[in-house]
Amino acid sequence: MDLIYEKSKPGRRASTLPRYDLPAAEVPEDLRRAEPPRLPELAEPELVRHFTELSTRNFGIDTGFYPLGSCTMKHNPRVNERLVMLPGFKDLHPHQEESGAQGALELMWRLQEILKEVAGLHACSLQPAAGSQGELTGLMLMRAYFEDIGEGDQRDTIITADTAHGTNPASVTMAGYNLQKVATDARGNLDLDDLRSKVNERTAGLMLTNPSTLGLFDEHIEEVATIFHDAGSLLYYDGANLNAVCGISRPGDMGFDIVHINLHKTFAQPHGGGGPGGGPIVVRDILEPFLPVPAIVQDGDRFRLDHDRPKSIGKVRGFTGPFGVFVRSYAYIRAYGPALREMSEVAVLNANYLLAKLRVAYDLPYDRLCMHEFVLSARSLKREHGVTALDVAKRLMDYGYHPPTIYFPLVVPEALMIEPTETEPKERLDGFVEAMLAIAREAAEEPRLVLDAPRSQPVSRLDEVKAAKRAVLKYGFEDHPDLSGEVGEARQLEAQKGA
Amino acid sequence: MDLIYEKSKPGRRASTLPRYDLPAAEVPEDLRRAEPPRLPELAEPELVRHFTELSTRNFGIDTGFYPLGSCTMKHNPRVNERLVMLPGFKDLHPHQEESGAQGALELMWRLQEILKEVAGLHACSLQPAAGSQGELTGLMLMRAYFEDIGEGDQRDTIITADTAHGTNPASVTMAGYNLQKVATDARGNLDLDDLRSKVNERTAGLMLTNPSTLGLFDEHIEEVATIFHDAGSLLYYDGANLNAVCGISRPGDMGFDIVHINLHKTFAQPHGGGGPGGGPIVVRDILEPFLPVPAIVQDGDRFRLDHDRPKSIGKVRGFTGPFGVFVRSYAYIRAYGPALREMSEVAVLNANYLLAKLRVAYDLPYDRLCMHEFVLSARSLKREHGVTALDVAKRLMDYGYHPPTIYFPLVVPEALMIEPTETEPKERLDGFVEAMLAIAREAAEEPRLVLDAPRSQPVSRLDEVKAAKRAVLKYGFEDHPDLSGEVGEARQLEAQKGA
Amino acid sequence: MSQLSLTDSDREEMLAAIGVSAVDELFQDIPEGVRFRRDLDLEPALSEPELVRHLEELAGKNVDTTKELSFLGAGIYDHYVPAVVDAVLQRGEFLTAYTPYQPELSQGVLQAIFEYQTAICELTGMDVSNASGYDGMTVAADACYVAKHSTGRSKVVLAETLNPQVRQVVKTYAPGFGLEVVEVAHEGGTIDPATLREAAEDAACVVFQQPNFFGILENAPELAAAANDAGAMPIAHVDPVSLGVLEAPGNYGCAMAIGEGQGAGNYQSYAGPHYGFLASKADYVRRLPGRIIGETTDLNGDRGYVLTLQTREQHIRREKATSNITTNQTLLALGGLVQLSWLGPQGLREVGETCMSLAAYAKEQVGLPLAFPAKPNFKEFAVRLSRSAREVIAAAREHGVHPGYPVGRDYEGMDDVLLIAVTEKRSPADIDRLAHVLAEVRA
Amino acid sequence: MSQLSLTDSDREEMLAAIGVSAVDELFQDIPEGVRFRRDLDLEPALSEPELVRHLEELAGKNVDTTKELSFLGAGIYDHYVPAVVDAVLQRGEFLTAYTPYQPELSQGVLQAIFEYQTAICELTGMDVSNASGYDGMTVAADACYVAKHSTGRSKVVLAETLNPQVRQVVKTYAPGFGLEVVEVAHEGGTIDPATLREAAEDAACVVFQQPNFFGILENAPELAAAANDAGAMPIAHVDPVSLGVLEAPGNYGCAMAIGEGQGAGNYQSYAGPHYGFLASKADYVRRLPGRIIGETTDLNGDRGYVLTLQTREQHIRREKATSNITTNQTLLALGGLVQLSWLGPQGLREVGETCMSLAAYAKEQVGLPLAFPAKPNFKEFAVRLSRSAREVIAAAREHGVHPGYPVGRDYEGMDDVLLIAVTEKRSPADIDRLAHVLAEVRA
Numbered sequence A, B: 001m002d003l004i005y006e007k008s009k010p011g012r013r014a015s016t017l018p019r020y021d022l023p024a025a026e027v028p029e030d031l032r033r034a035e036p037p038r039l040p041e042l043a044e045p046e047l048v049r050h051f052t053e054l055s056t057r058n059f060g061i062d063t064g065f066y067p068l069g070s071c072t073m074k075h076n077p078r079v080n081e082r083l084v085m086l087p088g089f090k091d092l093h094p095h096q097e098e099s100g101a102q103g104a105l106e107l108m109w110r111l112q113e114i115l116k117e118v119a120g121l122h123a124c125s126l127q128p129a130a131g132s133q134g135e136l137t138g139l140m141l142m143r144a145y146f147e148d149i150g151e152g153d154q155r156d157t158i159i160t161a162d163t164a165h166g167t168n169p170a171s172v173t174m175a176g177y178n179l180q181k182v183a184t185d186a187r188g189n190l191d192l193d194d195l196r197s198k199v200n201e202r203t204a205g206l207m208l209t210n211p212s213t214l215g216l217f218d219e220h221i222e223e224v225a226t227i228f229h230d231a232g233s234l235l236y237y238d239g240a241n242l243n244a245v246c247g248i249s250r251p252g253d254m255g256f257d258i259v260h261i262n263l264h265k266t267f268a269q270p271h272g273g274g275g276p277g278g279g280p281i282v283v284r285d286i287l288e289p290f291l292p293v294p295a296i297v298q299d300g301d302r303f304r305l306d307h308d309r310p311k312s313i314g315k316v317r318g319f320t321g322p323f324g325v326f327v328r329s330y331a332y333i334r335a336y337g338p339a340l341r342e343m344s345e346v347a348v349l350n351a352n353y354l355l356a357k358l359r360v361a362y363d364l365p366y367d368r369l370c371m372h373e374f375v376l377s378a379r380s381l382k383r384e385h386g387v388t389a390l391d392v393a394k395r396l397m398d399y400g401y402h403p404p405t406i407y408f409p410l411v412v413p414e415a416l417m418i419e420p421t422e423t424e425p426k427e428r429l430d431g432f433v434e435a436m437l438a439i440a441r442e443a444a445e446e447p448r449l450v451l452d453a454p455r456s457q458p459v460s461r462l463d464e465v466k467a468a469k470r471a472v473l474k475y476g477f478e479d480h481p482d483l484s485g486e487v488g489e490a491r492q493l494e495a496q497k498g499a
Numbered sequence C, D: 001m002s003q004l005s006l007t008d009s010d011r012e013e014m015l016a017a018i019g020v021s022a023v024d025e026l027f028q029d030i031p032e033g034v035r036f037r038r039d040l041d042l043e044p045a046l047s048e049p050e051l052v053r054h055l056e057e058l059a060g061k062n063v064d065t066t067k068e069l070s071f072l073g074a075g076i077y078d079h080y081v082p083a084v085v086d087a088v089l090q091r092g093e094f095l096t097a098y099t100p101y102q103p104e105l106s107q108g109v110l111q112a113i114f115e116y117q118t119a120i121c122e123l124t125g126m127d128v129s130n131a132s133g134y135d136g137m138t139v140a141a142d143a144c145y146v147a148k149h150s151t152g153r154s155k156v157v158l159a160e161t162l163n164p165q166v167r168q169v170v171k172t173y174a175p176g177f178g179l180e181v182v183e184v185a186h187e188g189g190t191i192d193p194a195t196l197r198e199a200a201e202d203a204a205c206v207v208f209q210q211p212n213f214f215g216i217l218e219n220a221p222e223l224a225a226a227a228n229d230a231g232a233m234p235i236a237h238v239d240p241v242s243l244g245v246l247e248a249p250g251n252y253g254c255a256m257a258i259g260e261g262q263g264a265g266n267y268q269s270y271a272g273p274h275y276g277f278l279a280s281k282a283d284y285v286r287r288l289p290g291r292i293i294g295e296t297t298d299l300n301g302d303r304g305y306v307l308t309l310q311t312r313e314q315h316i317r318r319e320k321a322t323s324n325i326t327t328n329q330t331l332l333a334l335g336g337l338v339q340l341s342w343l344g345p346q347g348l349r350e351v352g353e354t355c356m357s358l359a360a361y362a363k364e365q366v367g368l369p370l371a372f373p374a375k376p377n378f379k380e381f382a383v384r385l386s387r388s389a390r391e392v393i394a395a396a397r398e399h400g401v402h403p404g405y406p407v408g409r410d411y412e413g414m415d416d417v418l419l420i421a422v423t424e425k426r427s428p429a430d431i432d433r434l435a436h437v438l439a440e441v442r443a
Ligand SMILES: Cc1ncc(COP(=O)(O)O)c(C=O)c1O
Pocket: A070, A071, A130, A131, A132, A133, A165, A167, A168, A209, A213, A238, A240, A241, A262, A277, A278, A279, A499, D325, D326, D327
């Protein structure tokens, strides 16, 4: 399919704009644009067709089952899209006086109250733009807290699990901390001995996902918390997997001091092809003074922004965070009410059902009941038939399914990380099971079917190595290279895809 | 793909509804529903997927080129969809007091003024719901007019062209008139001699499309008008082809007394898979007293509904017509302003360009410049290679195009009626030309490619004869028949498809 | 112009290919005498931002049901339209397609309408439904035309409790259709079966409304029986929203069921576009107007859907067609299907039950004398006021409440009658406010 | 619950397949001590109609730019968002997809973002753009991090005329990034190149804004030259809407260009979600944060698009990654692409020209003393008032006009300064009204 620039022709345009009869204001010669940017030139009809066609070459939850592990690809209720388009929300300027933004402030305040209850903690900031920024913000809070109590220089290390998502170690580095990894034991819990040997007075804190990226709830979470708190360190909860435990077990009750919540996962903000998200953080009272400014506070029946927080770390994003995301997540939670627990129950039920059906054909590294997701391994398929997790993923496309997350977590070779979410009906789960079992059979009987997959998509397997080598990162107009000439193969990194 | 009823499971639902704690009000025993209707039972996620998938099995203008002759499948500007959703429009109750509907009344009044200017006539009623209802309304006006002047019984006949759209004769019958057909001459104009021989004191009027369904402007339209007016009869203008002549030639100036305008054609109301439409009528002053009630009138700076029209024919539809359609068409015209003429110029330019390119490979029954559309014939293809207009249409699908209207107008055998509209870029026209020429070649060299088409669609050629014979017109649940058993062929009526 | 793609060079190439030197030459066949010489006298073009602002200003001059607490009904209702309806109807593949004449690339719309036909048949207890009529008024005229041809009789009987606009449209069509229209007066807000039986003698059909225009439940089964007894086709004009709690016309002897679909899937939108539905028993299928979708198979025996029984239609049968309809209300009917699928049997029943209890509650709270006492209502009821309904409405609107429809607009001697409608969107608190305001303005 | 599909029989079958008798057993691995025993203390569930009503009430408590004639800017602007943007962003295939890890069934988003990267590079004159950052503030911190690693220097210089919130975010990130932040004071509303040159000594980068926070055009080429002269990377924070009339940073020596995308394709939405854009010269590509899409071919040599240079990213490089970002602002960036494609080069220039002439007209009409006289503005300018801006704003809002942003919020001693912004949506008549109201309230 042509790029929009290849459909462009000088003189065409889709826009009509007001032209007021006013004198032209001149741009100083030396600041004036010399060459116009080569933006696309199309009339509206072809503009609409271009993006309509592009959309048909993309797979979303609306298209079908999307069990991308750790990403909680649940259905996005359509009413939320209607709500976010209300003029009172979409056309509200963030610098509007508080008296003219009471509805927005109230909504955010209400959302904070809800998130505090769900997390089991005391204070909330909605500012972080995504989970990873929530992580970074959480680590900034730790630094500020320890500096405040005079242990700033002493505590320079953060501990993460070897099952941790890549954002955890990355956040540690960005926050200026040293990283230490702790092993996973045979049941998929943190290895307590390894842990004890590493926690000490230099430890600022732990970052943990619970249930872990293996989809397993840490059976020793209480001991873990004690170990850190006894050492005077803090615990950070990576909330990516909160969809498993809403109303069932609260991070604060588990002993965590800081929690981020991925609104685009647990609370149904549509993923938009990669974003937007929301990563509010909820913290224990001792950390509240350090939260980003402004805080959203209630004053009698009014709501206002409080900038007067002397100990605050400052701002991690503009204004008060991605408001549209808050509208959707607030509405999503209000539609459940106290029955929110049911959301997590069904998520866990769906996952365990799939696990029970699929374990016969794929390796199961940790033989336990799972929470909202689980991790299988294609290691036997690879050893016996040369069919990798990547191949299984590609073949699933031919059966009409989005592949699960693969090659993550790293502790599981040939990992297939499967998260169905609660919004899938049993029929979809059964269909997926059939496809997965069929692929396992094909691997043995007709491996090429799997190795040459997908055949059902607008393109066959794409060459990631060539892409990185040639680094063609934008359209080059008359100088645009033609890569089809050069040899290419279906070289794809057998590395994390998803999560 | 399964029917939504086949995806249904008892106990599922997508709706959540307010439940107020009030005493239940009982339905009298004998009126109470015994068996609930078997409506679909799905949760929202599968509901959204079902209709999303259905949509991907449908071809719209947004999908590609849609040259369905006589239907004016032009691009539908997206801003109109935004406007129609403004609460002040979409949530306005039609019984709202005039004081609370001034904006709606003003919009309709403004649209009437515009349509009067475009048609070159004096009074307008927006009430008819589509062109065909406009026709019927126009004939009712003729009856009322002639009764008013005492010629009601005398004038019992309406004349239509043999090129007329099926709605014309059908409307004549529904209006209680006798039908008389007039022939088309060698240049595609009305045959004046035949016409003169048929117009007399029994003639109530003429119904004519100009440009005709051949896409040709009647070169004797002035004589035609004189013939009817001299006989004391009226002329009705079928506005389906108005897209050819906006600002170029006005029906009123041509001598027509009554005009309907298809808002879903010329003025871009989206066709919605078959509708909605709008069929306002514009008339000469002598006919104004007979227009449907209520009339929308201006009173100083206010607007009101005038029900006091003693000679009115009454009502042909509820209230004042399909308001949402008026919003779109009004906005569409306001975006053009006086440049509306350009719309028609480009429509005619596009059509003539296609004609010039295609005449080499298909028969051209009337060798003239065309207006906004033209009619080719596949008669030679059929004679020489057994490839019919229907086959050409099906094969076009494989090339990614919606077929033109076929087997209409009836005066042209194996007719291919092609209307590109003004919103197509040259590239699309050139692509269509290539496809049409390729198909002509295939017909000669590899006819099976054409005869077995389409191969690119979710289904191959469908058996219309079986459908009519079996008449399975709804889902039968447990008793639903399985038609796949019985033999079927690709039996499709070589009859009008389109327009 | 944002809709047009031709560049100057495009134009040049195209004119050259055609063999003319200017666009004007393309119009050479238009006689001099009928060429339009000046510019169209239209207001200047508006850019998209200006257009939006202009229409926002017009919309702002309307008082819609989000700005005013409204109890208006009388045929069009403020039922909740779920977000999924918007989402589906805005899919370009549905929005910008036309009639599925070419089935292979139109399976989406064809299957959807087949599903719609099924839903309408389930609601009404009929065997076949068309793909939609223009609205709830025109389908009545259509139905009478079917009845005339089916019975060979030309008299049609209309209940006076049938929506006045429906009756007016039938009367407007009558001369052309060759119908003689007779109306049966109501007695205390409903139609008496015996009276109807008399009127139905030699009639092609009887059309009554359930619930009727006053919101009252007619004794529909007996009305149908009376019609059948006279050999006239009983045709019920029904509210789709009521059919989760009220019996389906097909189950009490009706030959056809018709109605306004707006309440099930369309916005009020100042009365359109909406869809009218029309369904009948199998005997009448070949006389029905409009599109009908049927199931069939393709070359490989796979299931598919097509326009069928087209020999009824104008594009095939021309002057012998059962109707002239071609463009219909498909997109709105699709909205109906989505809404009914969203509701499901359970939701539909709940909406019906909620409307009924709210109406009962409103009767009590408002506490005004009923125009027709001791009759069961669905979601609407008529009260007698101490003065003209128009005055009361004007006064109540000053308080931000539109209390309902002034029945005097259509019925002699009922200037002091107000028709109050509720939907599931009106809460008991809203009704309390209505009651309060009506008291306030001494209704 | 409308989102859940499991029926009771489904549950039974599934529990049986798992081999447990109740859902509770699935949570057996959760230690007793951390189980949550009570119900969540949340307000009762709202049905869809109630939910809409509740949020309409909340939205109704806000005074948005359709309810008030607003001249607020200061980083977020009321530019017109065309209907095509809504139409595209509501396509479920875009809306409900996630990061295109699996390219074969994600070509739609991948190609769109490749087109977006191209548009950003065209606007800014850069060689490479990422797929978006969180907003116009965080991209500044990201850029400084790139500069630190590229130059091995840790000092970052920020112009005081750079949006205060941008500076605040950089300062918040600084400790973790190991950055030392230095700010350069403005002189009469702009930055003096000489002063900047001094501050830039040993600096990793210099970040300035064009047009700057006061809406004034900096002498950007000279600022870039000063930075380059000191071996510091010049980073321009630019308004995409200005780049049809203002020179591209890449063309006057900048190493990177960043900015807030909101004005090009996103609603104000009380500040989010929006997209921040980040682009650089080729030298820095392997240090950039976030997703980058690259072109490649498939098995058959056909063109396709994939996530590329992933060895920069957290999911591959973990603690060695250039950033921790994963979820980004793709949908909003897509909105940006659609808006920029709608505008085209012609439209973008027109918007810029219109904003500039409106600003000039507003300066005149408002007739208040300029805070920084004799400097060229783009779409925003600062005026001195006779009293505190907060008072004037409050008074003007009483007349339905929000006159602008109170600069005193961020700058010492400027409590009496008002920053007035226009966009193409404000007409001369609107500006006359602003002038009238400001006079009215004796600003
Ligand atoms: C376990 C885990 N942690 C952290 C993240 C990062 O969250 P976000 O993508 O919202 O930045 C993700 C998802 O990407 C995740 O799966």
